[in-house]
Amino acid sequence: MASIMMTAMPFAGHARPIRAVAGELVRRGHDVRVYTGRSYTDAFADVGARPVAWEAAPDFDERDYAVTFPRMQEAKGFRQVLVNLEDLFLGTAPAQTTDLLAAHDAEPWDLLAGDPMALGTRFAAEHLGSPWATVSPIAYWPPGKGIPPTGLGLPPARGPLGRMRDAVLGAGSRAGTATLTRRYQRTRRLAGLASDAATFDSIWYSPQLVVSAGSRGLDYPRSDIPAHVRFVGDLTDDGLSTPPAALPEWWDDVARSEAPVVHVTQGTANVDPTDLVLPALEALADEEVLVVVGLGHRTAPLAGPLPPNARVAPMVPYPALLPLTSVMVTNGGYGGVLQALRHDVPLVIAGGDLDKPEIAARLGWHGAAVNLRTGTPRPDRIRAACREVTSDPRYRATAARLGAELRGLGGTRAAADHLEAHLTAAH
Structure with missing residues (x-):
């Protein structure tokens, strides 16, 4: 010892x-x-x-x-x-x-x-x-x-x-x-x-x-x-969560969803929801997807009604969510990106500052993500990026290749x- x-x-x-x-x-x-x-x-x-x-x-x-x-x-x-x-x-x-x-x-x-x-x-x-x-x-x-x-x-x-x-x-x-x-x-x-x-x-x-x-x-x-x-x-x-994080009350909607699941997160640093969460909700409100937003531990509950295809919680356990996720829309926090790739999930990245523009640039260069090149994207850019990632199998294939490398380390x-x-x- x-x-x-x-x-x-x-x-x-x-x-x-x-x-x-x-x-x-x-x-x-x-x-x-x-x-x-x-x-x-x-x-x-x-x-x-x-x-x-x-x-x-x-x-x-x-x-x-x-x-x-x-x-x-x-x-x-x-x-x-x-x-x-x-x-x-x-x-x-x-x-x-x-x-x-x-x-x-x-x-x-x-x-x-x-x-x-x-x-x-x-x-x-x-x-x-x-x-x-x-x-x-x-x-x-x-x-x-x-x-x-x-x-x-x-x-x-x-x-x-x-x-x-x-x-x-x-x-x-x-x-x-x-x-x-x-x-x-x-x-x-x-x-x-x-x-x-x-x-x-x-x-x-x-x-x-x-x-x-x-x-x-x-x-x-x-x-x-x-x-x-x-x-x-x-x-x-x-396995370190003590006790294991509870699933939100609406979890059955995710488990039974026939539409692609899009996870939206701004991570734990810059958490103003007007940067990414709210534009993403607007962007995907009329899409045939189920949007699952994790607000994190620093963001207050969102005001106003949610789109019918959106579900929101402070935290959503990734071991349960990511195997069911088609694409992650994220500000590029490194920990969340690694977990997405470990589950073969491609990304749409809105990297604003700190290390996030570098993360977005690399994942975009490799072809595992669409790099939005801003931390405050417009809804139409988020919508187009999600459509691109969900419709082009090369994004998931690249995410899976990088994920296999991560898992093997x-x-x-x-x-x-x-x-x-x-x-x-x-x-």
């Missing part, structure tokens, strides 16, 4: 996959602690891990960031993403380091395995010289040869003009992230560390081991992924295998 400290940013899209890995490690007999915000301590305790709550780090509620971080409003776009990076991810890292070092003083660990966006993980590992692995619920898509800069949602270009485009955009991207790299170096000094040679693209990931959700096949073709990166598919453990069990191997090698 080993002592393992994991870290998880207190967001649903990060905590749930890391919880699944923690649960698998507990099942194998390891003593697992998880450093996370108080809103998720019970969830980790439910799978047998020992939660360690943020103390020096300013804890927050993902339903209202601005209470803790006044500059973080419910705004969208690149400028707000920069604020999020500066205030939340970089800004809390020195205090995270303080908490983690205190936890190690009280009870040393054998391995630190962290959420890439919990930057205090990196700083604590450097202070202690302890074995360190990244467990990434987000896509590992670093900059590389032959692809445009990450964050723009552009597919690879072709020909001399395309290569020139990517070179110009790459230079602009490097100049843009230089400011954030300087902010990172200042943050290191606040955490009691000397400057290093890391760039803003590389600071989040362990140079020893990266265990990443997803697969090589979801990325563009490339040959420059480091050898220490291990893809493990979908980090979802459907082993998920949480493979993640635990890699972490155990890293423990053995380190000791």
